[in-house]
Amino acid sequence: MAGEKTVLVVGGGISGITAAVEAAEAGCKVILVEKLPYLGGRVARMNKYFPKLCPPTCGLEINFKRIKRNPDITVYTLANVENISGAPGAYTATIKITPRYVEDHSGTSKCVEDCPASIPNEFNYGMDMTKAIYLPYEMAYPMNLVADADALRKAKVSQDFGAFVESLQAKGIRLDLDAKPESLTVQVSSIVWATGWVPYDATKLDTLGFGKYPNVITNVMMERLASPNGPTGGQIVRPSDGKKVYNLAFVQCAGSRDENHLPYCSSICCLASLKQATYLRDYNPDAEAHIFYIDLRAYGRFEYFFDRVRNDDKIRLTKGKIVNIYEDPVTRDVIVEGEDILSGSRIRSTFDMVVLATGMQPTTSLEKVPAQGIQYDDYGFVISDTGIHAAGVTKRPMDVGTCLQDSTGAALKALQDTVGR
Numbered sequence: 531m532a533g534e535k536t537v538l539v540v541g542g543g544i545s546g547i548t549a550a551v552e553a554a555e556a557g558c559k560v561i562l563v564e565k566l567p568y569l570g571g572r573v574a575r576m577n578k579y580f581p582k583l584c585p586p587t588c589g590l591e592i593n594f595k596r597i598k599r600n601p602d603i604t605v606y607t608l609a610n611v612e613n614i615s616g617a618p619g620a621y622t623a624t625i626k627i628t629p630r631y632v633e634d635h636s637g638t639s640k641c642v643e644d645c646p647a648s649i650p651n652e653f654n655y656g657m658d659m660t661k662a663i664y665l666p667y668e669m670a671y672p673m674n675l676v677a678d679a680d681a682l683r684k685a686k687v688s689q690d691f692g693a694f695v696e697s698l699q700a701k702g703i704r705l706d707l708d709a710k711p712e713s714l715t716v717q718v719s720s721i722v723w724a725t726g727w728v729p730y731d732a733t734k735l736d737t738l739g740f741g742k743y744p745n746v747i748t749n750v751m752m753e754r755l756a757s758p759n760g761p762t763g764g765q766i767v768r769p770s771d772g773k774k775v776y777n778l779a780f781v782q783c784a785g786s787r788d789e790n791h792l793p794y795c796s797s798i799c800c801l802a803s804l805k806q807a808t809y810l811r812d813y814n815p816d817a818e819a820h821i822f823y824i825d826l827r828a829y830g831r832f833e834y835f836f837d838r839v840r841n842d843d844k845i846r847l848t849k850g851k852i853v854n855i856y857e858d859p860v861t862r863d864v865i866v867e868g869e870d871i872l873s874g875s876r877i878r879s880t881f882d883m884v885v886l887a888t889g890m891q892p893t894t895s896l897e898k899v900p901a902q903g904i905q906y907d908d909y910g911f912v913i914s915d916t917g918i919h920a921a922g923v924t925k926r927p928m929d930v931g932t933c934l935q936d937s938t939g940a941a942l943k944a945l946q947d948t949v950g951r
């Protein structure tokens with residue numbers, strides 16, 4: 531029976547990938563739609579996963595293989611679902627696909643280094659630049675170049691652009707800046723919505739210095755900074771001057787559990803900071819990490835991970851609320867101020883760099899599912915489960931392991947959708 535069904539999975543992060551391969555391996559046809567040029571979502575940009583501290587590429591690679599060898603999965607990247615109508619068992623969806631503007635027959639699968647235009651590297655949260663004809667990252671799926679048409683159109687006015695396009699052709703790379711978006715209408719029996727999360731915008735945290743002081747970064751940036759394929763090749767150094775970090779502060783609940791920002795707990799930020807403290811200690815054994823927290827939360831089996839990390843006496847934990855962060859303009863060191871909750875004393879400490887542990891905001895709080903009848907909680911997480919099945923962080927903050935279970939469940943629900951249910 532599953533063989534008669536087609537499941538549309540929206541969002542190519544770990545949740546969407548899981549739902550797609552589970553549904554396809556149970557005999558369905560699957561259309562997987564991802565808005566970025568590559569699959570993998572946020573986890574593709576991580577250095578390591580807690581609790582095992584293995585690189586996420588291991589898990590992703592296995593899933594990419596499962597997708598590649600399964601002819602029943604069709605992947606559309608740079609794609610958005612614009613409209614959905616119908617009911618469980620019989621939906622119609624319209625998908626808009628943006629061109630990649632470049633066809634690569636060169637077999638090199640590398641950014642085009644002599645491209646005259648550069649753009650902020652979105653994969654590295656803008657911490658460095660990449661060429662405007664680029665491979666998003668070394669393990670990208672699909673392993674295809676993509677071009678930033680706007681940046682290249684601006685570069686087109688330069689005299690040597692024609693020569694550059696010719697040199698591309700000689701390498702087997704064809705650039706087509708006039709390529710047009712395509713629209714596709716598909717009939718599917720079920721839909722899984724797995725559009726995940728965005729990091730809470732730290733520039734909204736007026737007093738915590740992000741965007742004002744270069745040595746105040748966010749936790750997602752810290753993942754890239756520590757990654758061997760990140761902007762510094764895995765060196766944990768200060769953005770302001772490239773100085774090796776010896777003294778790093780993590781500020782927990784940056785915007786979380788705060789009525790003015792994200793009133794809920796994202797549940798994984800404490801574990802993420804504990805994990806990132808180990809990045810620093812591995813990179814620089816002389817370094818110290820200082821975590822300022824309101825409550826340290828390590829739920830379920832993650833308690834063991836917390837215990838393991840806190841045994842390191844160069845990882846210090848202070849129950850304290852940080853209210854103000856500013857820079858010493860001479861040294862570019864960062865000063866954090868707040869209250870030590872247990873002693874009642876004032877905190878004023880200086881660090882080489884500060885990481886703000888910002889929470890996960892559901893993408894659906896910013897872009898709703900383009901269908902009728904979807905219900906959201908006060909924060910934008912999807913709470914309804916009739917017809918369109920939400921999976922992973924679209925439903926609530928979750929770690930990767932929980933996303934895998936949740937998305938497998940969503941695939942099972944999708945398999946059961948029939949007309950009239």
Ligand SMILES: Cc1cc2nc3c(=O)[nH]c(=O)nc-3n(C[C@H](O)[C@H](O)[C@H](O)COP(=O)(O)OP(=O)(O)OC[C@H]3O[C@@H](n4cnc5c(N)ncnc54)[C@H](O)[C@@H]3O)c2cc1C
Pocket residue numbers: 540541542543544545546563564565566569570571572573576578579580581609610611724725726727728749750753798802805888889890893897921922923924928929930931933
């Ligand atoms: C700093 C930090 C560190 C973390 N470290 C760990 C860890 O070590 N271990 C762990 O278990 N968990 C960790 N997590 C949690 C982990 O990131 C999430 O569990 C995971 O990303 C959830 O995957 P997802 O597929 O639900 O969402 P996402 O990873 O957000 O994927 C969603 C996908 O949907 C795409 N998308 C969005 N909108 C659309 C649209 N309209 N149309 C099509 N596609 C769309 C996105 O581009 C993305 O590819 C960490 C979280 C943070 C903040």
